[in-house]
Amino acid sequence: MRILLSVLLFATTAFAIPVATNAQDAERGEKLFRRCVTCHTATDGGANKVGPNLFGILGRDIATRDGFRYSKALTGLEGNWTEEALNQYLLSPRTYARGTKMAFAGLKKSKDRADLIAWLKTLTNSEASPSSSAKGAEEPDADFALLAAGSGKQETYDNCAGCHSIKLVAQQGMNKAEWLETIEWMVDEQGMDPLDGSLNELIVDYLATHYGRDRPNFPK
């Protein structure tokens, strides 16, 4: 029995040695990235959305994408995004960078993280790019544009679009009590982090004003 066990262990170890990154991993990583596109673009010169544009993220100094307002949790980190740093961050963003704005809970499977990083690695210009502005215009985010203008729009976008489309918000019609209850339901049953009091108030007021029972902005 002991012999058999050690043979099995040996076999497992032998097969568990990670293989070098190949195209197939990156391809799978690209599919995995679909979970990220609500908040991140990855094209050269793509816009910052809820999160920063990720083109060229490998090797970039942490929290240095132009025009993005990073949390203190990210600006407080030293160094650049190495594969290992990204691997740790993606495992559990809120553990690695306590206080990060990124609502994503993390990728628990090491293969998922490895594949995603393999794909992120491909997002570089092999030759020197003339300038990022010449390559592609920043696209406005359609989801952000969908929200009615008013106090609380930015905060509503930042705190909702991480998990679901703004289209879902804009088709609702609820009063203040119902919006409050909806946020409580998302916290209780949908894994949302609670909003602090004044932020919650601002967002609920915005929603009840623009997406109230009379549906002033119903998109149909």
Next chain:
Amino acid sequence: MPKKHSVPITQFYRDHDGGPTAAEKELFGRVSHADRRGFLKNIGLASIGTLLGATIPFHRNMPAGLIPAALADNHVFEGKNGLTLLNDRPLNAETPAHLLDDAVTPTERHFVRNNGIPPIDTDAASWQLIIDGLVDKPLSLSIDDLRKNFEVVSQNLVIECGGNGRAMFNPPARGNQWTFGAVGCSNWTGVRLRNVLQAAGVKDNVIYTAHEGADGHLSGRDDKMPLSRGMPIAKAMDDANMIAFGQNGGDIHPMNGAPLRLVVPGWPGSCSQKWLTRIWLRDQVHDGAKMTGTSYRVPKYSVAPGTKVPTDDFEIIEAMPVKSLITSPANGVQSGERSFEVRGHAWAGDTTIDAVDISYDFGVTWQKATLDRPSNKGAWQQWRTTVELPKAGYYEIWARATDANGRMQPFAIDWNPKGYLNNSFHRIAITVT
């Protein structure tokens, strides 16, 4: 002429060696004007216009390399045609009533209701379905095992979202604002759920099933499921239920749950778990995600619109109510003819339809439509009738189905807090010129 590309448009723009501007030039023949604004050559203007179904009055102002917003969402719709997008994350899209005219809903016209993030790995060859819980012999089955060990059947089965018709609720109810088209009746190929459960051996104390799929929770947390519903064991043993691996003679559409899903006709679509990985049998009512609280539940008694109902007073929705849909003519058309055929489908949870009546005078008089038998248990039924409108003017055509138990569609919505089970008349407008 633009070449034919099978990649999603966003990917084509992103991956093009020369960047988005060059991608645009190749695809549409559009070149950037010297003043850095967009400029459409005749051919480019025509081909973008054809895709959008309209000209672009402000095309000179359109930045070079910009994907028209109307096309940018197209990647979520690959293999779907004509659906209305309610929500792209999670993906929810319904079919306009007039595009549901076929007796068997084509794959590209079947609605999509997602609760979470679709799985990345959906390889049919390595897919495993586990049957466990209170069974004599837990099973782990590949799709090949299902094919080899059980009778393979094909049936036309209705799947309808419990929230179909929510958009008409007043006061509004929270959730995706479905209008009429969160329903479809595709031809599903697979094995009967009952045969698989019997092979595992259902223990005497089982009262409920519990279903799990491979989709992920919206928050990205691995410890949470987006949806895990079940049904009483008696319903589960109904002949019509299937574990399906084919849709309309081909593969199941990825957004409809490929490579394996449950199809439980006549009950809320959420019972028909997509990306099915596990069915376990329990001796209690299943308490998985969206089984509890007020999800897929209605009050046990009628309430006035807008009433706040205590959670304890809700009960689980079982069979869907009697309903009909007018699929021709389309809503809002103008007709030069006073006489034309009106047709559509009707269905009623676990039972069949006995009659469909049509009115074109706001319900004062009704005429009986010709009604087909269902092609199999769980399929919707086709009906048709010719109407003869008296003179030019605006009309509404109303359809009203009656089921085999004598239950008839109501005119008004039986309002409930979560916006389920709206089976009020489908009405379409027609103007005779």
